[in-house]
Amino acid sequence: MNSQLTSQFTSPRELRVSSWLHRHEKSRLAVLLSAPLFWLVVAYLGSLFSMFISAFWSVDSFTGSLVKTFTWDNFHTLITADVYRRIALRSISVAFLVTLIDALLALPIALYMAKVLSPRKRQVLVVLLLLPLWASYLVKAYAWRTLLAHGGVLDWLLHPFGLGTPGYGLAATTIVLCYLWLPYMILPIYAGLERLPNSLLEASSDLGAGGGRTFKSIVLPLLYPSLIAGSIFTFSLSLGDYITVKIVGGKTQLFANVIYDNVGTAGNLPFAAAAAMVPVITVLGYLYMVRRTGALENL
Amino acid sequence: MLEKASAISIRALTKTFGKVRAVDQIDLDIAAGEFFAMLGPSGSGKTTMLRLIAGFEIPDHGVITIGGRDVSNTAPFERNVNTVFQDYALFPHMTVLQNVQYGLMVKGIAKKERSERSEKALSRVRLEGYESRKPSQLSGGQRQRVALARAIINEPEVLLLDEPLGALDLKLRHEMQVELKELQRTLGITFIFVTHDQEEALSMADRIALFNHGKIEQIGSAAEVYEFPSSEFVASFVGTSNLLTSSESEQLLGKQGIFSIRPEKIHLTKSGDRTFTAQVISSLYLGSTTRIGVELPGGTRLFLLQPNDGSSQSLVSIGEFIQIFxxxxxxxxxxR
Known part of the structure; x- marks a missing residue:
């Protein structure tokens, strides 16, 4: 009886901590934020910063050891060497194409999920969409390798239409990247559409707009922030990928391969760091462009 | 009797959702230029009815004719009907002006005519000077006006209003009631509005249809519906009513059947030919009136509404025996 009584109240020590925290607002914030802030500043910004610094170093070509003196050499090579420019352009094009295809695929699916399905079936579909994310994307890329092989499933399926597998290469890489990042496009668009009241669509229709007009004038502008969010995922994930292209890309090289090869085979960390600045700057440039359009103001 | 042209005529209209018959074999005619209210509790089918007329729902069977044209299976954008939504449904990314002009824009009407008509529509709802605001910068009452302007600019045959005053506070609601009535009078458009608020329906509508379980229980003017309710449901839903069961009627009135007596028709001063002694069991002060509950010797309980007009009659205390008339x-x- 007695023990039951005391257990109804918090133990005195625990109560003391809580009441002390209750009185000290700043300490409360410190408890809440110190771990994530440490992570952000040290691990995240710190690693970015050290990469930025090492991009201006070089490697002694005889000994292979780091030379920690400032030089523009890495950036000079990146800009002047024709091969890097071509690879960079190719990577950005692939990232854009993947983003575009994913957006075109995701819109109808998300629309169907958010506006047609009943809430129960909607949840099932969300789970189904998330399911592939549980599997390692390495496994999925290898699965596509068998699909895309000559004489493979895709070949067999497309044969009656006089078509065949594109084989391993840039097209295959684009297809697989589209497949891999599609959920990252669907989910933000779906969330955006779910927030869009049906009455807005009905109002547009009521005022004389057909489906296409409503989509263009009402859905698309209101969905813009979601589309941008999705595109940031698909764009930067595509830009950073080197595994898919290794598995289904044949001899194709993307920019992430340049970074990877310099870290691994070539052992030129400073050049890898400098090369890594290219996707970082590209994504920053993309975000700046997005900001200029004013899309983020309605977030 | 002079038959006015009917703006909307509905025959055997039925709509089911799963097993629920939201609208069940309804026949209804609404005259051109009428201010028509569809009143009922939630789930009574009144909103489904409105959505069927607007075209947001397609009926299972039955016919809707608007201005002589069968529109039963047409899309909302093919009907000359506009809706003021309960949540106003203003486009948040557009300014007031863009919202109001949307309908004209979609129909490809030239810029000059668009701005003339939007100016007129905005002045109708007294919103001049708000053209460049976004909906989020407006108050609830102003949003309501934008929604109205956006609808009436299209000069629809019929304007549908879904709980138009539901989201407004009491004072604004009373103002808008007067304004809506005035707007309807000057525009001459048929207004159909859905409400669960009987006071709103009584004060604004030329005719009221009472919905219950997907059917219309009664159609009539405010006075008809209030004074001559056709069923127990109507008597209890429109205003409050004292309903006497058949045994109570027999005992008190010496009549057969169920009878309804409005609380304001029962008085504490001598008037009328019925007199009873009753005990006060409750007294609720409501400002302009006091709602008094009494019990008659046989156990029948009645409510009466006593105006607080300064006379001492309204001052009764619980347990006291009083005379009612x-x-x-x-x-x-x-x-039945």
Whole structure:
């Protein structure tokens, strides 16, 4: 009886901590934020910063050891060497194409999920969409390798239409990247559409707009922030990928391969760091462009 | 009687959702230029009815004719009907002006005519000077006006209003009631509005249809519906009513059947041919009136509404025995 009584109240020590925290607002914030802030500043910004610094170093070509003196050499090579420019352009094009295809695929699916399905079936579909994310994307890329092989499933399926597998290469890489990042496009668009009241669509229709007009004038502008969010995922994930292209890309090289090869085979960390600045700057440039359009103001 | 042209005529209209018959074999005619209210509790089918007329729902069967044209299976954008939504449904990324002009824009009407008509529509709802604001910068009442302007600019044959005043506070609601009535009078457009608020329906509508379980229980003017309710449901939903069961009627009135007596028709001063002694069991002060509950010797409980007009009659205390009076002409027989 007695023990039951005391257990109804918090133990005195625990109560003391809580009441002390209750009185000290700043300490409360410190408890809440110190771990994530440490992570952000040290691990995240710190690693970015050290990469930025090492991009201006070089490697002694005889000994292979780091030379920690400032030089523009890495950036000079990146800009002047024709091969890097071509690879960079190719990577950005692939990232854009993947983003575009994913957006075109995701819109109808998300629309169907958010506006047609009943809430129960909607949840099932969300789970189904998330399911592939549980599997390692390495496994999925290898699965596509068998699909895309000559004489493979895709070949067999497309044969009656006089078509065949594109084989391993840039097209295959684009297809697989589209497949891999599609959920990252669907989910933000779906969330955006779910927030869009049906009455807005009905109002547009009521005022004389057909489906296409409503989509263009009402859905698309209101969905813009979601589309941008999705595109940031698909764009930067595509830009950073080197595994898919290794598995289904044949001899194709993307920019992430340049970074990877310099870290691994070539052992030129400073050049890898400098090369890594290219996707970082590209994504920053993309975000700046997005900001200029004013899309983020309605977030 | 002079038959006015009917703006909307509905025949055997039925709509089911799963197993629920939201609208069940309804026939209804609404005259051109009428201010028509669809009143009922939630789930009674009144909103489904409105959505069927607007075209947001397609009926299972039955016919809707608007201005002589069968529109039963047409899309909303093919109907000359506009809706003021309960949540106003203003486009948040557009300014007030863009919202109001949307309908004209979609129909490809030239810029000059667009701005002329939007100016007129905005002045109709007294929103001049708000053209460049976004909906989020407006108050609830102003949003309501934008929604109205956006609808009436299209000069629809019929304007549908879904709980138009539901989201407004009491004072604004009373103002808008007057304004809506005035707007309807000057525009001459048929207004159909859905409400669960009987006061709103009584004060604004030329005719009221009472919805219950997907059917219309009664259609009539405010006075008809209030004074001569056709069923127990109508008597209890429109205003409050004292309903006497058949045994109570027999005992008190010496009549057969169910009778309804409005609380304001029962008085504490001598008037009418019915007199009873009753004990006060409750007294609720409501400002302009006091709602008094009494019990008659046989156990029948009645409510009466006493105006607080300064006379001492309204000052009764609980437990006190008082005399109550009413006129037998105010006992209204309800058909089953």
């Amino acid at each position: 009413w006129d037998s002409s105010h006992e209204f027989h309800i058909q």
